[in-house]
Amino acid sequence: xxxxxxxxxxxxxxxxxxxxxxxxxxxxxxxxxxxxxxxxxxxxxxxxxxxxxxxxxxxxxxxxxxxxxxxxxxxxxxxxxxxxxxxxxxxxxxxxxxxxxxxxxxxxxxxxxxxxxxxxxxxxxxxxxxxxxxxxxxxxxxxxxxxxxxxxxxxxxxxxxxxxxxxxxxxxxxxxxxxxxxxxxxxxxxxxxxxxxxxxxxxxxxxxxxxxxxxxxxxxxxxxxxxxxxxxxxxxxxxxxxxxxx
Amino acid sequence: xxxxxxxxxxxxxxxxxxxxxxxxxxxxxxxxxxxxxxxxxxxxxxxxxxxxxxxxxxxxxxxxxxxxxxxxxxxxxxxxxxxxxxxxxxxxxxxxxxxxxxxxxxxxxxxxxxxxxxxxxxxxxxxxxxxxxxxxxxxxxxxxxxxxxxxxxxxxxxxxxxxxxxxxxxxxxxxxxxxxxxxxxxxxxxxxxxxxxxxxxxxxxxxxxxxxxxxxxxxxxxxxxxxxxxxxxxxxxxxxxxxxxxxxxxxxxxxxxxxxxxxxxxxxxxxxxxxxxxxxxxxxxxxxxxxxxxxxxxxxxxxxxxxxxxxxxxxxxxxxxxxxxxxxxxxxxxxxxxxxxxxxxxxxxxxxxxxxxxxxxxxxxxxxxxxxxxxxxxxxxxxxxxxxxxxxxxxxxxxxxxxxxxxxxxxxxxxxx
Numbered sequence: 001x002x003x004x005x006x007x008x009x010x011x012x013x014x015x016x017x018x019x020x021x022x023x024x025x026x027x028x029x030x031x032x033x034x035x036x037x038x039x040x041x042x043x044x045x046x047x048x049x050x051x052x053x054x055x056x057x058x059x060x061x062x063x064x065x066x067x068x069x070x071x072x073x074x075x076x077x078x079x080x081x082x083x084x085x086x087x088x089x090x091x092x093x094x095x096x097x098x099x100x101x102x103x104x105x106x107x108x109x110x111x112x113x114x115x116x117x118x119x120x121x122x123x124x125x126x127x128x129x130x131x132x133x134x135x136x137x138x139x140x141x142x143x144x145x146x147x148x149x150x151x152x153x154x155x156x157x158x159x160x161x162x163x164x165x166x167x168x169x170x171x172x173x174x175x176x177x178x179x180x181x182x183x184x185x186x187x188x189x190x191x192x193x194x195x196x197x198x199x200x201x202x203x204x205x206x207x208x209x210x211x212x213x214x215x216x217x218x219x220x221x222x223x224x225x226x227x228x229x230x231x232x233x234x235x236x237x238x239x240x241x242x243x244x245x246x
Numbered sequence: 247x248x249x250x251x252x253x254x255x256x257x258x259x260x261x262x263x264x265x266x267x268x269x270x271x272x273x274x275x276x277x278x279x280x281x282x283x284x285x286x287x288x289x290x291x292x293x294x295x296x297x298x299x300x301x302x303x304x305x306x307x308x309x310x311x312x313x314x315x316x317x318x319x320x321x322x323x324x325x326x327x328x329x330x331x332x333x334x335x336x337x338x339x340x341x342x343x344x345x346x347x348x349x350x351x352x353x354x355x356x357x358x359x360x361x362x363x364x365x366x367x368x369x370x371x372x373x374x375x376x377x378x379x380x381x382x383x384x385x386x387x388x389x390x391x392x393x394x395x396x397x398x399x400x401x402x403x404x405x406x407x408x409x410x411x412x413x414x415x416x417x418x419x420x421x422x423x424x425x426x427x428x429x430x431x432x433x434x435x436x437x438x439x440x441x442x443x444x445x446x447x448x449x450x451x452x453x454x455x456x457x458x459x460x461x462x463x464x465x466x467x468x469x470x471x472x473x474x475x476x477x478x479x480x481x482x483x484x485x486x487x488x489x490x491x492x493x494x495x496x497x498x499x500x501x502x503x504x505x506x507x508x509x510x511x512x513x514x515x516x517x518x519x520x521x522x523x524x525x526x527x528x529x530x531x532x533x534x535x536x537x538x539x540x541x542x543x544x545x546x547x548x549x550x551x552x553x554x555x556x557x558x559x560x561x562x563x564x565x566x567x568x569x570x571x572x573x574x575x576x577x578x579x580x581x582x583x584x585x586x587x588x589x590x591x592x593x594x595x596x597x598x599x600x601x602x603x604x605x606x607x608x609x610x611x612x613x614x615x616x617x618x619x620x621x622x623x624x625x626x627x628x629x630x631x632x633x634x635x636x637x638x639x640x641x642x643x644x645x646x647x648x649x650x651x652x653x654x655x656x657x658x659x660x661x662x663x
Contacts, residue, residue: 048617051609075619087614091632100628101618108619140632141614157618 001026001196002047002066002165007057009039009046009221016042018221019057024165027193031207031232032200034218035240040200041084043218044169047198048081049074061165076108078164082154082171088142094153095137098123102160126159129189131182147174155186166190167198172206184209204232247299249277249366256298256407257374265357269369278366288552288584290492290521294466297405297438304332304437305402313339316396319429319460323645325391326351331398333376333408348387349422353377356413358444364498367468371442375409381424385417385448392423392643397441399461401433410441414455418448418476425456425646428469429489432462439490441469447479449503454482456646457497460653461489463518470496477503477532484641485512486650487522488657494523501528501535501563512541513637513650515657516549516581526570527556530593534565542637543574544630544658545581552584557598559591566596574604575633577626627658 002024009017016039024030034040046053049071059066061077069077089097103113114122124134130152142150151171158166168187172180184206187197199210207215207229215231216223219240225231247255253273260266278295279286311331316339320329327341328351335353345351356378363369379395397410414424424445430437439461447453461467467490473481485495499508514522528537543551553572574583585602607629615625634654641647 048613050613050617070622071613071616072619072621072625075617081617083614083617087608087610089608089611089614089629089632091635092628097615097618097628100624101615101620104621104624105619108621161618 001062002198003058003060005058007043007046007055007059009042010054011042011052016221017046020218020222022216022223024196024198026196028214029191029197029199029210029212031210031212031215032198032218033202033215033232033235038218039221040218041169044081044167044198044200047167048079072104072108075161076105080158080161080163080166082151082158082166082168084169084171084173086142086150086154088140088144090140090143092141093137094139094141095120095123097141098137098157098160101157105161123156123160126156130156130159130186132156148176148179151175151179151183155183158190159186164194165196165198167200169200170202172201172203180205181209204236207232250274252277252299253370253373256301256370265360266373269363269373272362273366273369273373276366285496285525285554285556288554289468289494289523293492294438294468297436297466298407301405301407301438304406304408305400311336311339311398311400313341316398319398319431320394320396320427321645321649323392323394323425323643325393327394327396328352328379329396329398330379330410332400332406333410335377335379344391346387346389346391348384349389349393350380350382351393352380354380356380356411364470364472367440368442368470371409371411371440374407375411375442378411378413381412381414381422383416383420383422385419387417387420387422389420389422392425392646395424395426397426397428397439399428399430399437399439399465401431401435401437401462403434405435405438407438407440410439412441412443414443414445414453416445416447416451416453419450420448421452423454423642425458425643428457428459428461428467430461430465432464436464436466437462438466439469441467443469443471445471445473445481447473447475447481447506449476450478451476452480454642456484456641457486457495458646458650459485459487459489459493459495461493463489463491463520465490467493469494470498473497473499473508475499475501475503475506475508478505479503480507482509483511484637485524487514487524488653491519492521494525496525496527498527499529499537500531501537502531504532505534506532507536508538510537510539510541511637512553513634513654514541514543514551515546515654516543516551517546517657518549519547520549522549523552525554525556527558528568530557530559530563530566530568533563535563536567537569539570539572540637541572542634543572543583544577544634545574545583546577548580550582550584552586554586554588555600556588557590557600559593559596559598561592563593564595566593566598568596568598570600572602573633575630576604576606577630627655630658631655
């Protein structure tokens with residue numbers, strides 16, 4: 001589904017990713033771990049199409065050149081990024097935003113739009129599962145939300161937009177144990193044989209819930225080690241240095 | 247052209263009366279303002295004075311103006327509607343049958359008092375203007391439906407100057423909403439509108455006033471709204487500008503009675519080569535008055551939007567609370583925004599706060615919206631709508647808020663490149 005080959009990313013002359021290779025098949029959950037500054041967030045941002053990076057190498061999504069697409073086209077193809085720092089947008093109502101996004105995707109995919117009434121019912125159903133107060137729909141997007149509320153709002157968006165490839169950029173950071181469980185369950189519900197996930201994290205706790213198929217260590221701008229779920233436990237015990245040296 | 251010749255052209259001398267003679271003498275001596283005057287610095291005055299130098303009187307009342315056309319250009323807000331076309335009242339397209347008791351609405355002659363005019367445009371307006379659109383509300387009257395005054399300009403074959411006048415007098419303790427719309431048609435020749443509005447808010451009255459300028463893209467518009475507030479009066483005034491190639495909206499509020507409050511809001515959206523200039527003056531004369539200004543500009547293409555916010559706190563105006571905010575969104579590198587706070591505080595024990603920003607659309611927010619599949623033009627429009635929404639929030643009547651929101655959205659979809 002996602003194929004990354006020799007991905008090199010430079011920001012203001014500084015090389016952040018340096019020949020990264022990664023292959024994710026449908027139905028798989030991959031975790032990328034690594035120390036601060038290893039390039040984890042750069043990887044997720046480049047995949048989602050953020051400006052400001054010099055990018056070389058190849059990235060295809062279902063065989064299509066992902067790097068040639070705008071962020072909205074990538075979303076229409078089924079890519080979703082749960083932001084590490086969800087953006088606050090005062091003045092744009094959360095419900096209006098979510099409804100607009102769902103219909104924008106449906107339009108681009110040639111599907112019929114969803115009415116406001118039907119969408120509201122669907123949103124409330126998902127919010128109940130995520131333990132979110134429906135009052136969040138009438139507030140501005142992420143405006144004044146706590147860290148945990150913002151992360152839940154990301155998972156809500158993910159549930160409503162039904163992506164085929166979800167990238168979670170440190171969605172677990174700053175969450176207490178209960179919030180982490182709710183988020184993990186939200187992610188788990190999305191799992192299907194035709195979907196894939198790329199989970200970027202510092203901590204193994206989310207991975208305990210999700211049990212990824214593959215764990216990768218990103219260091220110095222490339223994948224230096226890959227393994228099964230047991231690699232996460234080893235990293236927790238020994239840190240990144242021994243893994244990088246091996 | 248000499249000021250005397252300009253005066254003869256725009257306001258030929260008629261029957262001698264003392265007031266007219268005084269205004270004529272004042273105008274000949276002072277003429278029109280220039281951009282050397284601070285309050286006129288950002289107005290594209292050359293275009294206006296050049297057009298006035300060529301302007302004649304407007305074409306006779308246009309028969310093709312219908313109620314449906316007025317609906318389209320100015321909207322229908324449910325209450326009575328007084329329509330002027332090219333400075334003259336048009337009873338046939340006005341709707342005055344539902345004017346409530348205690349309210350007088352119509353056209354009538356009006357003198358601006360016996361003081362010197364504030365500037366040459368005001369002098370010309372009084373001399374050349376015809377009947378004023380007049381809204382008089384008695385004491386203790388609560389008017390439920392909005393009163394709508396429409397000034398329509400319809401161009402003819404030659405450059406024409408129109409001098410619309412509006413007078414709103416509100417008695418003690420009364421409550422009223424007035425919407426004033428300046429609209430027009432595009433035609434062969436351009437029009438110059440030189441508008442003057444006076445609002446007198448009596449003791450403890452509540453006055454809501456909205457000034458909407460949506461004239462044709464090639465029109466020129468210079469307008470001034472002068473508000474005089476008695477003790478305990480509360481005024482909420484909004485100025486929205488989307489029309490005209492050069493437009494100036496000056497609002498001057500004098501808080502002359504203790505405890506008066508004014509809440510001023512404004513929105514201006516110059517695009518193309520439009521110039522929109524706002525000059526707001528709040529004069530705190532009496533003690534314990536409160537004023538707020540919230541003005542927002544969205545500038546696009548080669549447009550230029552300007553804001554000057556002048557707050558004067560006079561000796562003796564203790565306990566004044568004055569706040570001013572001006573925010574500008576610059577949508578492309580060729581657009582320009584000017585912001586100028588101008589505070590003169592001559593009293594002690596006052597609170598004055600002001601803030602001004604000029605910025606671009608937030609790239610982070612734009613990326614966030616796009617990453618959710620919302621196309622770039624729609625994402626931009628969404629962010630601009632959120633920006634202007636603060637000014638229109640809670641605006642009454644709802645029909646006006648909806649109309650303005652829709653017209654802003656229509657302009658923003660143009661801006662959404």
